[in-house]
Amino acid sequence: MQLSREDLLEAYRRMRLIREFEDAVHEEFAAGNIPGFVHLYAGEEASAVGMCMHLDDRDRIASTHRGHGHCIAKGCDTRAMMLEIFGKREGLCAGKGGSMHIADLEKGMMGANGIVGGGPPLICGAALAAKTLGTGGVAVAFVGDGGSNQGTTLESYNLAKVWNLPAIFVIEDNGYAESTASSWSVGGSQTGRAAGFGMPGTEVDGFDFFAVWEAAREAVERARAGQGPSLLHVRLSRYYGHFEGDACTYRAADEVERIKAEKDPLLLFRRRVGEAGLLEPEDLDAIDRQAREQIAACVRDAKGAAYPGEADLTTDVYASY
Ligand SMILES: Cc1ncc(C[n+]2csc(CCOP(=O)(O)OP(=O)(O)O)c2C)c(N)n1
Ligand SMILES: [Mg+2]
Known part of the structure; x- marks a missing residue:
């Protein structure tokens, strides 16, 4: 399996859209236009996109509190997402979820999640359903390094193994859980933990889209072939604070600037496809322009859209089956 020219353009488009x-959202939050709590995914794009390029409508993902990138990578509509984050009625969840509870079940995006470690049990259910119904689908949980220490995550590894589920755990290790360094808080290693549960675990350079894509390909192929769960330990970095408003006193002043200059995932992608003669800079510049215009239009629409009204208060409270 190889990346076609269309795949490369699509991967770059999704990463640029996320950025x-x-x-x-960073700017709009700072201007006071967005209610609630917001956690941004900038810098981590290669992880969501490298994985989701292998997924289709059969497949489910569970996200974290840092969920916008996972949504876009899985194909959610950016306009409906922006409206949701602004709390507007036409948002993806009718303006009732916001950033941390954004979901789109039609796209197999089971939700951002305010509960750290909440995603892994969800994907065990989704993977069990796919296996039982024989859909060929896989289920992927994105989990932070902090989330990797939750009991729910470790219990899910065990369930996924004993039920031989088409499940993939993507540990997005951005070096911190809030202000706590993962080098200080994670015992053993992520791949060692995977081995302890009898599943393959792979270390991945999360700045390198191609490295993530390759590791994800193997994990998805295994899952679709009925060979059970896998874990990817993806090392990456977040560019903004833990949440919008975080003063980031626990990070060296130049840490992010250095990473941006040396190994920004979009920069690395551009360099790699350029050196290999796979895409022209103009192809990528056109995507940059389109993405900027698309997102600017989303923000304009979100600002002008209506909030839910009183009559919306009691709808969407219970699910009907
Ligand atoms: C069960 C639970 N405990 C604590 C919190 C508070 N909390 C929100 S995000 C976070 C840190 C998560 O770190 P990590 O999993 O590494 O994800 P990152 O923010 O780095 O993407 C914590 C402790 C929570 N939301 N849920
Ligand atoms: Mg983290």
Whole structure:
């Protein structure tokens, strides 16, 4: 399996859309236009996109509190997402979820999650359903390094193994859980933990889209072939604070600037496809322009849209089956 020219353009488009989306949300939050708590995914794009490029409508993902990138990578509509984050009625969840509870079940995006470690049990259910119904689908949980220490995550590894589920755990290790360094808080190693549960675990350079794509390909192939769960330990970095408003006193002043200059995932992608003669800079510049315009339009629409009204208060409270 190889990446076609269309795949490369699509991967770059999704990564650029995530970056533009997050930069725009950062600005709008600072201007006081967005209610609630917001955690941004900028810098981590290669992880969500490298994995989701292998997924289709059969497949489910569970996200974290840092969920916008996972949504965009899985194909959620950026306009409906932006409206949701602004709390507007036409948002993806009718303006009732916001950033941390954004979901789109039609796209197999089971939700951002305010509960750290909440995603892994969900994907065990989704993977069990896929296995039982024989859909060929896989289920992927994105989990932070902090989330990797939750009992729910470790219990899910065990369930996924004993039930031989088409499940993949993507540990997005951005070096911190809030202000706590993962080098200080994670015992043993992520791949060692995977081995302890009898599943393959792979260390992945999360700045390198191609490395994530390759490791994800193997994990998805295994899952679809009925060979059970896998874990990827993806090392990456977040560019903004833990949440919008975080003063980041626990990080060296130049830490992020250095990473941005040396190994930004979009920069690395551009360099790699350029050196290999796979895409022209103009192809990528056109995507940059389109993404900027698309996200600017989302923000304009979100600002102009209506909030839910009183009559919306009691709808969407219970699910009907
Ligand atoms: C069960 C639970 N405990 C604590 C919190 C508070 N909390 C929110 S995010 C966070 C840190 C998560 O770190 P990590 O999993 O590494 O994800 P990152 O923010 O780095 O993407 C914590 C402790 C929570 N939301 N849920
Ligand atoms: Mg973290």
